Amino acid sequence: MTDHHHSAAGASHGSDEPAMAALLDLDAEVLHTFLSDVTSTLADLTRDEPPRRIVDLGSGTGAGTLALLRRFEDAEATAVDRSPELLDHLLAKARDRGVAGRVRTVQADLDDAWPDLGAVHLVWASVSLHHLADPDRGLRKIFELLRPGGLLAVIEMAGFPRFLPDDIGRGRPGLEARCHAARAEAHAEHLPHLGADWGPRLSRAGFAVEVERPFTIDLRPPLPEPAARYAHASLQRLRSHVAEKLSSDDLATLDHLIDSDGPDSVLRRDDLTVHAERTLWAARRP
Ligand SMILES: C[S@@+](CC[C@H](N)C(=O)[O-])C[C@H]1O[C@@H](n2cnc3c(N)ncnc32)[C@H](O)[C@@H]1O
Incomplete structure (x- = not known):
């Protein structure tokens, strides 16, 4: 109906x-x-x-x-x-x-x-x-x-949900925390509640x-089968919110993680x- x-x-x-x-x-x-x-x-x-x-x-x-x-x-x-x-x-x-x-x-x-x-x-x-x-x-x-x-x-x-080990980030661990801090900054304005x-x-x-x-x-780990796809979809969405706020190194690392075919893809990692x-x-x- x-x-x-x-x-x-x-x-x-x-x-x-x-x-x-x-x-x-x-x-x-x-x-x-x-x-x-x-x-x-x-x-x-x-x-x-x-x-x-x-x-x-x-x-x-x-x-x-x-x-x-x-x-x-x-x-x-x-x-x-x-x-x-x-x-x-x-x-x-x-x-x-x-x-x-x-x-x-x-x-x-x-x-x-x-x-x-x-x-x-x-x-x-x-x-x-x-x-x-x-x-x-x-x-x-x-x-x-x-x-x-x-x-x-x-x-x-x-x-928002988190998936990555703390040591991810080219030469500077803590990529996911930095992404979420950037997202929180963006949301403070648009989603104050x-x-x-x-x-x-x-x-x-x-x-x-x-x-x-x-x-x-x-x-x-071992995570249920859809968890990797959940991480992938979540990180893709996270990227859309924070891309402009990240350093080029962080953005490159994030892109490797959400590149479905790449060797570092979250779709294939066993440490999520x-x-x-x-x-x-x-x-x-x-
Ligand atoms: C994060 S989703 C949550 C969806 C669902 N409740 C769940 O837990 O999976 C937020 C939902 O609220 C809807 N939404 C946001 N603002 C709305 C509004 N002003 N009126 C009606 N729906 C709205 C969005 O379209 C979206 O489906």
Whole structure:
């Protein structure tokens, strides 16, 4: 089911949507244990009345939507995103998994007027609230959307995932740390809410925060098969954010690492790790 709400910003947000879709899918695949832990926490919190109507805000390719439908077998989910390409990708995955009948997609820019999403038992917002121009307005809208007693799950990350050994960097170890510092500088301007403390903001919006739980994901070799592709896709995206800020040596090293055919490619290394940090806030509308 597709319900496209067109808005000025509802048009495509760039030509890198296929790369973004691949990265989000790999994120969900490599970090699937984390997703399963989070949905299990939500199942505990909703044991008395399992959610039947779920909304996934900034759903991307549906990592959350699909994990929630697996966990809550009687539920239906509405996935909301401003990208029609990512929503189409989500629907194709839902069809593959035989759950398309339980998913509706709504294209909307959540910085504009919100679509009518009905009354909801569970709202999921994973790594999406920090993209909003005014996340506090978003939290108030979510509060209105939820039925009394309904639950909001916010997942955000302290930083972007890391993969490389510390000693990488031509004559100057610490390439990945320098890349992330450059990215943080770029994001400080464009994404000021990334890494925010959401607890006080949830309280201010009227929610009762029931869980604040940090998760550290540390995968060591031998890594699962998609981890190298996840590292490759992540580092490619990182490059697009920091290329202009890196020294020519650092940029050359990074290019060797993401050159799929090159001898140093992350696709072939045996010394990669995956380190990611996410936090779950689960908050109830009283
Ligand atoms: C980092 S992705 C996270 C996707 C997904 N929740 C996940 O955890 O895999 C952020 C998503 O938020 C969406 N998004 C960003 N700003 C938005 C807005 N103003 N309105 C609706 N969706 C937005 C993007 O299109 C993207 O799919």
